[in-house]
Amino acid sequence: xxxxxxxxxxxxxxxxxxxxxxxxxxxxxxxxxxxxxxxxxxxxxxxxxxxxxxxxxxxxxxxxxxxxxxxxxxxxxxxxxxxxxxxxxxxxxxxxxxxxxxxxxxxxxxxxxxxxxxxxxxxxxxxxxxxxxxxxxxxxxxxxxxxxxxxxxxxxxxxxxxxxxxxxxxxxxxxxxxxxxxxxxxxxxxxxxxxxxxxxxxxxxxxxxxxxxxxxxxxxxxxxxxxxxxxxxxxxxxxxxxxxxxxxxxxxx
Amino acid sequence: xxxxxxxxxxxxxxxxxxxxxxxxxxxxxxxxxxxxxxxxxxxxxxxxxxxxxxxxxxxxxxxxxxxxxxxxxxxxxxxxxxxxxxxxxxxxxxxxxxxxxxxxxxxxxxxxxxxxxxxxxxxxxxxxxxxxxxxxxxxxxxxxxxxxxxxxxxxxxxxxxxxxxxxxxxxxxxxxxxxxxxxxxxxxxxxxxxxxxxxxxxxxxxxxxxxxxxxxxxxxxxxxxxxxxxxxxxxxxxxxxxxxxxxxxxxxxxxxxxxxxxxxxxxxxxxxxxxxxxxxxxx
Amino acid sequence: xxxxxxxxxxxxxxxxxxxxxxxxxxxxxxxxxxxxxxxxxxxxxxxxxxxxxxxxxxxxxxxxxxxxxxxxxxxxxxxxxxxxxxxxxxxxxxxxxxxxxxxxxxxxxxxxxxxxxxxxxxxxxxxxxxxxxxxxxxxxxxxxxxxxxxxxxxxxxxxxxxxxxxxxxxxxxxxxxxxxxxxxxxxxxxxxxxxxxxxxxxxxxxxxxxxxxxxxxxxxxxxxxxxxxxxxxxxxxxxxxxxxxxxxxxxxxxxxxxxxxxxxxxxxxxxxxxxxxxxxxxxxxxxxxxxxxxxxxxxxxxxxxxxxxxxxxxxxxxxxxxxxxxxxxxxxxxxxxxxxxxxxxxxxxxxxxxxxxxxxxxxxxxxxxxxxx
Numbered sequence: 001x002x003x004x005x006x007x008x009x010x011x012x013x014x015x016x017x018x019x020x021x022x023x024x025x026x027x028x029x030x031x032x033x034x035x036x037x038x039x040x041x042x043x044x045x046x047x048x049x050x051x052x053x054x055x056x057x058x059x060x061x062x063x064x065x066x067x068x069x070x071x072x073x074x075x076x077x078x079x080x081x082x083x084x085x086x087x088x089x090x091x092x093x094x095x096x097x098x099x100x101x102x103x104x105x106x107x108x109x110x111x112x113x114x115x116x117x118x119x120x121x122x123x124x125x126x127x128x129x130x131x132x133x134x135x136x137x138x139x140x141x142x143x144x145x146x147x148x149x150x151x152x153x154x155x156x157x158x159x160x161x162x163x164x165x166x167x168x169x170x171x172x173x174x175x176x177x178x179x180x181x182x183x184x185x186x187x188x189x190x191x192x193x194x195x196x197x198x199x200x201x202x203x204x205x206x207x208x209x210x211x212x213x214x215x216x217x218x219x220x221x222x223x224x225x226x227x228x229x230x231x232x233x234x235x236x237x238x239x240x241x242x243x244x245x246x247x248x249x250x251x252x253x
Numbered sequence: 254x255x256x257x258x259x260x261x262x263x264x265x266x267x268x269x270x271x272x273x274x275x276x277x278x279x280x281x282x283x284x285x286x287x288x289x290x291x292x293x294x295x296x297x298x299x300x301x302x303x304x305x306x307x308x309x310x311x312x313x314x315x316x317x318x319x320x321x322x323x324x325x326x327x328x329x330x331x332x333x334x335x336x337x338x339x340x341x342x343x344x345x346x347x348x349x350x351x352x353x354x355x356x357x358x359x360x361x362x363x364x365x366x367x368x369x370x371x372x373x374x375x376x377x378x379x380x381x382x383x384x385x386x387x388x389x390x391x392x393x394x395x396x397x398x399x400x401x402x403x404x405x406x407x408x409x410x411x412x413x414x415x416x417x418x419x420x421x422x423x424x425x426x427x428x429x430x431x432x433x434x435x436x437x438x439x440x441x442x443x444x445x446x447x448x449x450x451x452x453x454x455x456x457x458x459x460x461x462x463x464x465x466x467x468x469x470x471x472x473x474x475x476x477x478x479x480x481x482x483x484x485x486x487x488x489x490x491x492x493x494x495x496x497x498x499x500x501x502x503x504x505x506x507x508x509x510x511x512x513x514x515x516x517x518x519x520x521x522x523x524x525x526x527x528x529x530x531x532x533x534x535x536x
Numbered sequence: 537x538x539x540x541x542x543x544x545x546x547x548x549x550x551x552x553x554x555x556x557x558x559x560x561x562x563x564x565x566x567x568x569x570x571x572x573x574x575x576x577x578x579x580x581x582x583x584x585x586x587x588x589x590x591x592x593x594x595x596x597x598x599x600x601x602x603x604x605x606x607x608x609x610x611x612x613x614x615x616x617x618x619x620x621x622x623x624x625x626x627x628x629x630x631x632x633x634x635x636x637x638x639x640x641x642x643x644x645x646x647x648x649x650x651x652x653x654x655x656x657x658x659x660x661x662x663x664x665x666x667x668x669x670x671x672x673x674x675x676x677x678x679x680x681x682x683x684x685x686x687x688x689x690x691x692x693x694x695x696x697x698x699x700x701x702x703x704x705x706x707x708x709x710x711x712x713x714x715x716x717x718x719x720x721x722x723x724x725x726x727x728x729x730x731x732x733x734x735x736x737x738x739x740x741x742x743x744x745x746x747x748x749x750x751x752x753x754x755x756x757x758x759x760x761x762x763x764x765x766x767x768x769x770x771x772x773x774x775x776x777x778x779x780x781x782x783x784x785x786x787x788x789x790x791x792x793x794x795x796x797x798x799x800x801x802x803x804x805x806x807x808x809x810x811x812x813x814x815x816x817x818x819x820x821x822x823x824x825x826x827x828x829x830x831x832x833x834x835x836x837x838x839x840x841x842x843x844x845x846x847x848x849x850x851x852x853x854x855x856x857x858x859x860x861x862x863x864x865x866x867x868x869x870x871x872x873x874x875x876x877x878x879x880x881x882x883x884x885x886x887x888x889x890x891x892x893x894x895x896x897x898x899x900x901x902x903x904x905x906x907x908x909x
Contacts, residue, residue, distance in 0.1 A: 005341045009353070012338050016360050016414065019371035022381055026374065035379050075270060078263040086260055090268075097271055103464065103516060105472035107489050108509045111496055112278035115506065119281055135274045155632035161619045162597060162626045163646035163697065168259035173645075177636045189362070196364035198475055199489075203496065213366060217475060220370050224377070232367040239363050247355060 020236060027229035044230040054215065054231065061195055061212040064126065068133035069190035073183060075134065076141025076190075081175060083142070084149045085157060101139040109136065110203035117204065124206030132204045136197060137190035144189060148182030148250075185246035192242055195235070279513075286506040304507030313491075313508075320488040323402070324470035327409045328463050331417040334410075335462065336455075339421035343428075354422070361415035369476050372408050373399065376480070400482035408480040409470050416469070417462040424458025460523050468516055488512065548611060550575040550701060550733055551596060556605030558591055565591050566757045569605070573701065573735060574750075578727050580736045582744040583754035584780065589737045592754070593703050596735065598622045609700065620649075625694035626703040629710070631686045633678040639665070639689050640674040646697040664696035667726065684715050691726070701733040708743065720747055741781045745769060753777045775908050778825050785831070785872050787824040788907070791816045799904075804846055804868045811900055821907035828875035830901045833862055833887070834894045846895040848872065850887050862887060864895060 027045070031038040048054065082088070083095060101109075113132050117124060160170050176183075198213045205214060219228055286305070288298045307313065342353045360368065375381045376398045383395040398404050428451065436446045474489035481487075486494075488508070495505030549572035558566040566588045573579050581589040594600040595607060598619035607614050614622060625646070633642050643664055647657045665671045668688040673681065678689065687707055694702055704723075708716045724747055727734045738744055744751050745765045753760045753768060753776075761773040772778035775786070792807075793800040799812045801824065816822060851871070852863035855878070862874040874895060887893065 005337075008337060009341055012334060012414075013356060015411070016357075018381075019375050019411070020360075020363070020368065022374055023367075023371045035381070035384065075267065079267045082260070082263050082267065086264075088260075088264060094267070094271070097275060100520075101275055103468060103520065105468050105489075105512065105516070107472045107474065107492050108279075108282075108513055111492060111505060111509055112282040113274070114496065115281045115285060115502065116274070116278040131274055135270075138270070153630060153632055153635075155628045155630050156634060158599060158619070159626070159628055159632035160634075160645070161599075163693065164620045164649040165645070166259065166620065166649070167257075169649055171259065174634060174636075192362050192364075196366065198364075198366050199473065202493070213364065216370075217366060220366070220373075220479060224370075224374060228370065232364075232370060235367060236363060240359055243355065243359050243362050247358070 023229050024233045024236070027226060027233045029226065032226060033224075044226040045234075047227050048230045048234075051227065053210075054212070054227075057210045057212045057215045060126075060209055064129055064133065064211060065191045065194040068130055068137060068194045069187045071130075072134045072137035072141050072190045073187045076138050076186060077145050077179065077183065079138070080142045080145035080149060081171065084146060098139045098142050101135070102143070106136075106197070106199035107203075110200035113200070114203040124204060125209045128204045128206065129201060129209065129211065132200050133194045133197065136200055137193050140189055140193065141186040144186040145179060145182050148179055152178055181249040184249045188242040188246045192239060282506045283510055285503050286510045288503045290501045290503050304504045305511075307504065308507065308511065316486055316491050317488060320471045323406065323409075323487060324467050326406055327413060327470040328417075328467045330406070330410050331414050331466050332459065332463065335414060335417035335421055336459070339418050339425050339458075343422055343425040357415050357418055357422075361419060365412045365473065366475060368412055369408050369479055372404075372411055373479060376404050376407065399480060402481065402485055405477045405481040405485050405487075408476045409473070412473070412476065413466045413470060416465045420461040420465060421455070421458045424455045424461070428454055464519055464523060467519070472512065549573060550610060551735075552606070552608040552611075553592075553595075554606040554608070556595065556602045556607060558588075558595065558600060558602050564757060566595075566602075569759055571752060571759060571762055573733060575733055576731050577749040578724065578734045578736065578747060580738060580744040580748040580751045581754060582738060582741060582751050582780075584739055586756075587754040588757045589739075589754050590705060593626070593705055593735065593737050596701070597624055597626050597703055623697075623699050624701045624703055625697055625699040626705060627687070627690045627694050627707050629706045631690040633686055633689055633693075635677075635679045638675050638677050639670065639681070642678050642689055643693045643696050645693065650697075660696050661692075664692040667695070667729070668692045683711055684719065687711070687719070691723075695726075695730060695732065699732065701735055704734060704736045706737055706739070709738070709740070716743075723747065745781070753780065755780065771903060772825070772905075774905060775823060775825075778903065778905070783828050783873060783875070785826045785828060787826075787870075789822060789824060791818050791820045791822065794818050804866045804870065806845060810902060810904060814904055814906060816904070816906075823905045823907060825903040825905060826897050826901065828861065828873045829859075831872070831874040831895055831897045833864070833874050833876065834896075836892055836894065846872070848893060848895065850889055850891045850893055853887050853889065860887075862893070864893060 028040050028042070029038060030041040030043065079094070079098065083091065083098075110132070113128070113135070116122075117128050122128060156174065157170060160174055165173070196213060198217055201211055201214055202217075205211060216228065216231065219225060284298075287300050287302065289301065289303060290297070308317070342350060342357075345353060373380075377383075378395045378397065378399065380399075382398065383392075386392045387395065398407075432450055432454070433446060436450045441449070471487065472489040472492075474487070474493045477485040477487050477490055492505050492508050492512075495501045495508065499505075551573040553569045553571050556566060556569040557564065569592065581592055583589050591600060595602055598614070598617060598621075602615060609622070609624075634645065637645070640661055643661045644657050647660060652660075661674075662671065665674055668691055670685065670688050670692065673685065678686065681689065690707070691702075708719055711719060720743060723734070723736075736744075736747065745768075748765055750762060750764055751768050752762050755776045761768055761777045763771075768777060769781055772781065778784050778786075787803050789801045789803055791799045792802055794812065794817060797812050798809050799816055800807055800809055801822070802808075803824070810824065814822075846866055848864040848866040850862060851865050852861075854861040854863070858878060859875050860878045862876070864872045864874060866872060872895065
């Protein structure tokens with residue numbers, strides 16, 4: 001029984017990882033189209049580094065990601081803290097809306113935002129993307145921070161109040177330090193979500209601000225390209241790095 | 254009072270954002286779904302049910318049912334693979350468990366687009382899968398997998414498997430082992446224990462996983478785009494098409510509204526099934 | 537150890553509860569609470585779980601609001617004033633130390649909130665830590681301390697602010713026996729030294745008896761009795777108090793005859809004469825209460841001149857080290873418990889099971905209470 005379990009695990013992990021590993025291997029393959037190994041090369045990575053189009057998209061995406069994550073983390077933390085600590089009118093509704101936002105298909109979020117921007121005559125570009133990405137990441141930040149909050153002894157907030165602290169002191173001096181691992185994880189998760197988002201960005205991006213995932217999407221539609229292999233390998237490596245940082249930061253507590 | 258200013262500031266900022274960018278857009282979408290498309294991308298506001306009635310025609314219904322069935326296949330497959338997978342991981346020793354979990358979280362965080370692209374390399378005619386099968390001697394001619402519905406299903410399963418595994422794992426991990434022990438102690442064999450004790454306890458996880466997989470399976474448009482053929486237009490593609498190519502926003506809005514209603518029904522089923530939990534526990 | 541501090545009973549009370557009641561949802565948790573806390577006293581709220589004592593404490597600290605009634609601090613109403621503005625501080629059962637701060641920062645927290653100047657903070661924190669004997673651990677992270685040490689930090693953190701009163705919510709319940717006993721003594725000494733009013737919540741009646749100036753005995757949301765430990769133990773007002781504090785033997789009987797200051801009652805076939813402390817009339821039903829340690833047991837051959845006798849058979853002999861408990865069954869079936877000091881050399885105390893023994897008690901050591909249904 002145990003052997004079968006181990007085998008099954010191995011099989012599924014292989015299913016999950018083989019395609020990506022193959023991708024990484026082929027990014028070093030000294031051949032444009034062939035599936036056979038023609039020797040190791042850095043060529044595709046070099047081509048990548050001189051592809052100014054891709055690089056400017058990457059820079060755009062990074063700028064977008066950093067901004068969206070930071071704002072989403074701040075807003076999401078305020079939201080999670082409020083939901084956890086206070087009792088206020090409409091609390092259940094807020095809860096429900098955040099929950100709904102996570103499950104809402106990206107395409108509905110994307111198209112409804114498009115309608116909003118169009119109705120308000122708001123130009124599509126960096127800011128429309130920023131707003132969309134913050135809205136996308138917000139509920140995830142709320143989950144991460146909220147579950148982090150549940151690990152904190154409830155009495156601490158009462159103790160602080162009892163000793164004379166106002167809510168803003170509690171937020172600054174107690175919550176933020178205690179939540180730091182969660183904040184890191186939430187920020188990294190948001191950044192990844194922003195960097196990887198295709199569907200929402202598809203609807204709310206404008207012609208003047210090209211972002212990486214959309215560019216990759218249009219390149220991929222044309223077929224397999226080793227340059228894309230190289231690019232996706234890099235993105236994968238960065239993702240792994242983020243997961244590791246977030247995981248170990250959360251574990252320290 | 255200073256005490257309340259912060260609370261006031263927090264709450265009003267959050268509400269402002271949610272209302273402006275989550276609730277309002279959806280309300281607008283609802284409104285538009287009752288309008289008609291004008292020229293040059295303009296929307297003519299005349300209340301009618303055209304867009305909804307249109308959906309009862311054959312072409313739309315076909316796409317809708319195909320999407321539902323496809324999403325259902327994907328959900329069932331990920332469940333069948335994901336459940337034992339999560340179960341086995343939950344029962345490994347503490348040291349390995351964390352590593353195994355990490356190895357599931359990594360694909361979870363990895364862009365679906367990149368992973369789908371990786372699938373293309375595997376599934377294409379000169380791709381790895383065909384080469385492997387040919388080498389094994391199982392087939393003599395390469396299979397045309399890419400650009401078929403099968404490829405779309407494989408692609409969706411590949412993307413969404415981690416989404417099924419994680420909620421299942423969370424649920425199975427929290428299973429009270431003493432319940433299992435009690436059942437075994439009272440004479441139940443493994444099969445009965447599994448059927449009568451373990452599965453009922455993990456139903457919340459199963460339902461969560463299914464909802465988290467089913468909805469995206471219907472609406473991620475780039476996977477059918479990349480891996481599927483002309484016949485693979487799913488709900489997501491349909492909406493995309495209405496908004497960006499057919500310029501019929503009201504129609505697209507109507508489909509989105511139906512989709513949302515569908516999602517709410519599923520959620521209601523989930524809510525009904527889960528008993529009242531501690532308010533901090535739902536997340 | 538009997539507390540002999542003289543309390544100032546003439547000045548105004550520090551905290552007053554007037555007709556206070558509190559409900560949660562539809563459940564009445566506290567009803568008709570009236571009492572006052574004197575300045576400088578060690579007051580204990582005592583009762584079983586669910587009696588409302590913690591809720592009462594939280595009404596004082598401000599985390600709950602009363603549904604009816606008034607709560608006054610030094611004569612001024614505090615209803616509506618939030619916890620962070622009330623000048624009372626709580627020591628929580630779980631200590632609730634801030635895990636990311638060290639001992640010094642934890643203790644200094646309240647002072648920092650009030651924007652006390654840095655030098656003064658250093659001085660006062662130092663002083664507080666010395667009072668709880670933790671001055672060497674100031675830089676240690678709060679989570680690295682033992683349970684007893686954490687508790688002392690929690691106390692230091694509260695007293696450094698010089699509160700009107702210190703509220704302690706079952707602070708000793710998670711400590712082991714030895715540590716708990718030590719901490720009880722330390723707390724009393726601390727209270728005496730500081731002169732601050734302590735309001736202490738516990739369900740452990742032994743703890744309440746040994747530490748308090750006064751005890752408020754609570755049961756199901758009511759105040760049953762308020763008094764010094766001796767008053768509450770030796771003259772309980774009703775059955776609830778009598779049963780909750782210490783062990784009791786309860787005899788239900790009826791007044792047969794009244795003679796000026798005494799009454800005659802029948803217990804298990806024997807006539808007994810008791811002091812008429814509650815002005816009973818003939819025919820009144822009553823409970824007679826005797827604590828096990830106030831009873832004596834004698835062998836059949838020692839019964840010369842013993843009055844107030846009851847006769848029974850030994851059911852159990854329980855050796856408790858310091859004392860021996862006897863469970864005796866009287867002729868009418870009633871079970872009585874007797875506690876005697878164990879004297880190793882005295883073979884009078886080697887009772888056998890089923891042995892017949894005679895019981896009596898010293899006159900006046902019983903308590904008579906009106907019959908409760």
